[in-house]
Amino acid sequence: MxxxxxxxxxxxxxxxxxxxxxxxxxxxxxxxxxxxxxxxxxxxxxKAKNIEGxxxxxxxxxxxxxxxxxxxxxxxxxxxxxxxKVPKDAMVVKAHGQMWSWSFEYDDGRRSEELVVPLNKPVKLELISHDVLHSLYIPAFRIKEDLVPGKDNYMWFLPQKVGEYDIFCAEYCGERHSYMLSMVRVLTEQEYNTWYEEKLGKSDDPPGLQILKQNACLSCHSRDGTEIVGPTFKGIWGRNEVVITDGEEREITVDKDYILHSIYEPDADVVKGFNAGQMISYKNTISEEQIDQIIEYLKTLQ
Amino acid sequence: MSTATDSGYVNFFQAKKGLASWIFTLDHKRIGLLYFYSVLAFFLVGVLLGFLMRLELIAPGETIMKATQYNQVFTLHGVIMIFLFIIPVIPAIFGNFFLPIMIGTDDVAFPKLNLLSWWLYILGALFALSTLVVGEGPADTGWTFYAPYSVKTGTNVTLAVLAAFILGFSSILTGLNFIVTIHRLRFPGMKWFDMPLFMWGLYATSWIQLLATPVIGITLLMIIAERTFGIGLFDPAIGGDPILYQHLFWIYSHPAVYIMVLPAMGIVSEIIPTFTNRTIFGYKAIAISSLAIAFVGYFVWGHHMFTSGMSGPARIIFSLLTFLVAIPSAIKVFNWVATLYKGSIEIKPPLLYAMAFIFQFSIGGLTGLVNGALAANVHVHDTYFVVGHFHYVMFGGTGFAFFGAMHYWFPKIWGKMYNIKRANIAFAILFAGFNLLYFPMLIVGIMGMPRRYYDYLPEFTTMNVISTVGSWVLIIGLIMMLWNLINGYRKGKIAGNNPWGGVTLEWQTKSPPPLPNFLKKPELPEDGPYTFK
Incomplete structure (x- = not known):
């Protein structure tokens, strides 16, 4: 077997x-x-016998x-x-890890939250961390390798059995480390091709939500009102918040300026009751047009 | 014991009275006891934190605390157990108390430095505890303070790191003191190979304390520099290298494992001859293997980083060197077991703890081989297998040796004897609880459960429940053991100078010893330290 x-x-x-x-x-x-x-x-x-050695x-x-x-x-x-030693013909997937979710980027830039691979084809994962150390661990495959920010690292495997297998983060990475989970889905080549053509990167989600998912926003900001690490997105548009700016409290209304500013300089105005230093800047990852799409989506979360 | 013949004998407890006579004492025995009470107090705090962690993990999902609290609890548990308990426990308590007596002198080479070490220990401990009450709460990084998370998190990393820095100096000074004492103050006529094996364990340990601890000191200061002044050392976002941190951290922290275990091996080497009533088997092999472990232990740190992206050849060399450490450890175990051969064995509590040490340390060491093999390591690295492994070495090994030492030297330190039968029962419960607590961790690790997990998938539940129940059994045993010792202290029978029939020098003096350690010159045994008639 x-x-x-x-x-x-x-x-x-x-x-x-x-x-x-x-x-x-x-x-x-x-x-x-x-x-x-x-x-x-x-x-x-x-009577003991003294044996010295x-x-x-x-x-x-x-x-x-x-x-x-x-x-x-x-x-x-x-x-x-x-x-x-990675085989030359290995299919390359970029594995992005950031607090606290996984995202898998395929050759043409389309992304998936789960790692989907075809049976019996070697897969090379290029490991990219966007913040702190993570470690991609697939117990069923017996493989594990760290994602080191600022450094290239890789791992590879040959999936030999169709099925779904757990992906864990094995290197402690902060509050929700134990929730940084995903799956490898090994499909037959035919199923994989169908998935690749029809499903990869495609989603019924509104564009704003897709951007939030890709950038791991939802691991800290809930959509249902629960507080995780950051303020909830539910009802955020137009909400009045007390924020801390340079140590001083002030009241603001969440508008386009505030959202843009919070995504690009997250530690500048921190909502009271939450900690600074938890979020990285998305200045180079999320464009202003994408922020407009995010706002359109946030408006629907009332 | 009749007091009439001992007229004029004043033991070190009676020599002076009052709090100041303790906290400013220069007597190595009193300093040893100051460490004893403070280290034991922190051990109990660490146990309490461990108990809370196990309670949280009894079921998936939130049980008694939030994720951040859990992360802070396991960090504080690690910091306390490593820096405040297991590093100082044997050298600072029993090393301080018995090193001068066992080499037949009246104190360590630098008594004032010795007192300073204890004060630094207390200062470091206060810094560690202050993280509880000031700022954003205790660090949530794990005791390893891995960058760049430790640079980014908002919790009290700076204070915790400063605490470890100060505690490092306490450790360095104790090491320095012991090295000089062993070199310069041995009883006239006592050659190197006439020293009891506990001295060899302490001697090897002291060199590691002296040479390796400064590395962690500097590394921790670098974290503070990075957090406070934004100097890019470890965080790639400001030009640093996270792997550099791991190298620097483990250059100390792996040799530190041998700081933790070598003195414990020394204890076992004392207990076994006394209760077998015969000389130790392979004295020189045991003595020299201590030095060998200390030496090779410097070159194996990379085995903590097999999946970190370190270069391929480095991984292979570190793996090979790691396996070499196993050899001197194995030699010790074989010699201890051989010492039981044709002995005249009295099964008393200290011997039971020594036997538990051999069994549990063997499991710890053998599971270490799995971690050391590159292929197997890839699977078990950073899982509960590693957590189980190092608790078998540290707690099952060093912790049990500490309990053994408490039972062995209790009558010498306090002059009284505890209830032997209750001590045996407490031992049995502790032993069962320990294995019930940690063995399931090895299994759940092989199943794939990563360490430092606040929550876990349902398939890991059974092993976690068994482990938590084990923690309750362990704590019951611990309470019984301590209660029995406290009772022995309060109303135990007078023990006499040499209740076990030991032959090393501490059994030639009074119990408790007088302030200058010996009232009349001790007699050095003719045929080495373990000469039984």
């Missing part, structure tokens, strides 16, 4: 070799220890563990090597 990815076998082999040796030694050490303590307890063994034994239990750990190292290394 096929494993979910090409790396499952190697990682599990490396793991089970160590596990086998470990269980052997743990049981051996523990059983010997307990046996000695029982066998040589004072009532059975009133034995050079042969010392050599033996230095050499044997050395050989065993070299074996463990070897399998860890050889099964790991292919993880850094």
């Amino acid at each position: 096929n494993q979910a990815s090409n790396f499952v076998e190697g990682v599990d082999l490396s793991f089970y070799i160590i596990l086998g040796i470990s269980v052997f030694f743990l049981v051996g050490i523990t059983a010997t220890m307990i046996w000695f303590v029982v066998r040589y307890r004072k009532s059975k063994s009133p 034995n050079n042969k034994l010392e050599i033996l239990w230095t050499v044997i563990p050395t050989l065993l750990v070299l074996v463990m190292f070897y399998y860890g290394w050889t099964e790991y090597e292919p993880m850094r």
Whole structure:
């Protein structure tokens, strides 16, 4: 039976070799220890024998563990090597991570919230973080690699079984780290092609909402009135808010200027009761036209 | 014990009275006890925080606290347990109390520096606790303070980092003091290989404290510089490099793991000969392996960064070096077990803790091999497997060695004996609770649950419930253990100078020892430190 990815076998082999040796030694050490303590307890063994050591034994239990750990190292290394060697024909997807959501960008710039890939075709993920460290982890595929802001990093895999698998963020990234989840969906080539042509980047959502989703806005700003990290979007248009500007409180009405300013310089006017330093500037990612679309959408959330 | 023959004997408790005679004392024994009370207090705070975390994780979703609070709780738990508990616990308490006695001298080389170390410890602790009450609350970065999150977050990272910086100096000064003491103040005629093995553990540890701690000190100052003045060191948004932070952090923090565990290995090496009534097997192998662990431990830090984007060859070299550390650790374990062979064994509480150390430290060490292998690491890195692994080493190893040391030296320090039977029962509950708490973490980690998770998917629930129940059992055992010791202190029988029949020098003096440690010159055993007749 096929494993979910090409790396499952190697990682599990490396793991089970160590596990086998470990269980052997743990049981051996523990059983010997307990046996000695029982066998040589004072009532059975009133007089101890002072044995200061034995050079042969010392050599033996230095050499044997050395050989065993070299074996463990070897399998860890050889099964790991292919993880850094990406096949030339791999399909490239950019994996964007930011607090606290994933977004997968395909070759023509269209994006998806889930990673959808065709069966038996190698996939290379270019890992891009927009803020802090994240780590893309797919337990079923036995792969994990960090997204380091300001640095290029990558990972690859060959999906071998149709199905849906969890994606976690494995590197702590702040308040909603444990909610930074997504899925890999492995489809047959035909299904994938259909998805790629008809579904990728297409959505029934209004354009403003699509922009909000792509930029991870909704992981902090709810649409239903609950407070997460930032103020809710529900009823935000035209709302009166008390904001902190340079340490002073002032009252404002949420209008186009305020929204634009808040997206480009999020720490300038922070709504009272929320923390500065949580949001990055979107000056280079969201255009003014897109902000107009966002506003059109926000107006509908009353 | 009759007091008539001991007329004129004043123990170090009676020598002086009053609060000032304690907090400004230069006596290494009193400083050891100052550390004992303060470290134990912080340990209990850390336990309470751990208990709250386990309670939150008993079910998916919000249980008793919000996500941010949870993140602050696990950060504070880590900071307290690492910097305020496990680093100082054995060297600063039992090292201070017993190092001079066990090498037959009257104090450490620099008593005033020793007192300063304790005051720095208290100052650092106050800084750590102040994060609770001022500004935006305790740091929410994890005890690793990884950049650039630690540069961006609004919580009290600066204060927490400053606390760790100050605590670092406390640790450096203790290390310096011990190195000089061991070099210069050994009892006349005591050669290096005549020292008890606890001394070797402390000696190896002290060098790491002295040489590695400054690196973390500077690194933490760099975080403060970046947060306060916007100097781009680690945050790529202002020209820094987050991987640089990880290197600098682990250059200290991996050797620090050996600061935490080497003294514990020393304790085990003391307890086993005493309760087997025979000499230790492979003295030199155990002594030298301490130095080997300390030395190789400097070169393995990169194994914390196998998935960080570090270069391929670096990953391979760090993996190989990591496996080499396993060898001296294995040598120690084999020698301890061999010491039980043909002994005359008395199964008393300290020995039970030493046996638990061997079992749990072995699990901790062997699971470490999984982390060290590149391929297996990719799967388990940053999962609960790692959390389980290091709690097996730190708590199952060092923590249990600490409990063992408390039971071993209790009659020497306070001159009284606790109830042995209750101590055994408390041990059994602690042992069961510990394994129930941490073993499921290894399993849920292999299943794929990442660490530092406030919420989790439903398939991880069973293991989390077992783990939380384990935390309750553990705490019951802990309370019973402490209660029994407190009772021993209050109304225990007089223990006598040498209740266990130990042969190292501390058993030749009175219990509790007099202020100058020895009333008459101790006799050095002829055939090494563990000469049993």
